[in-house]
Amino acid sequence: MSDRIPCINPRCRRTAARDKFPDSKEIICGKCFRALPLAFRQEHRHCWREINKWEKRILRAADPLKAQRMRAICNRWDERLNAGWVEMRKAIMQPEKPVGLDSFLEEMRL
Numbered sequence: 334m335s336d337r338i339p340c341i342n343p344r345c346r347r348t349a350a351r352d353k354f355p356d357s358k359e360i361i362c363g364k365c366f367r368a369l370p371l372a373f374r375q376e377h378r379h380c381w382r383e384i385n386k387w388e389k390r391i392l393r394a395a396d397p398l399k400a401q402r403m404r405a406i407c408n409r410w411d412e413r414l415n416a417g418w419v420e421m422r423k424a425i426m427q428p429e430k431p432v433g434l435d436s437f438l439e440e441m442r443l
């Protein structure tokens with residue numbers, strides 16, 4: 334396994350250090366991320382904000398039942414983040430074909 338993780342844009346040669354992203358198979362570099370439509374970036378940041386918020390709450394939760402319920406919510410945000418990642422990759426692979434992000438967000442509405 335390489336110690337560098339490639340950017341999801343095959344036309345981009347950038348990589349990231351594996352030790353910074355131990356759980357990731359791929360990353361998106363800052364340059365490619367900024368090139369994406371704003372809606373993708375907002376969705377991505379929004380999911381991360383929610384995941385971080387719930388992770389913190391779970392750590393602080395004294396009641397294991399509550400923690401379990403919060404974990405389920407957090408997992409849904411995680412799934413939504415991953416689904417968004419797939420859409421971002423599609424948008425990067427086929428830049429000439431605009432991806433219907435609106436309908437995608439509609440489907441994923443929590």
Ligand SMILES: [Zn+2]
Pocket residue numbers: 340341342345346347361362363364365366
């Ligand atoms: Zn890139």
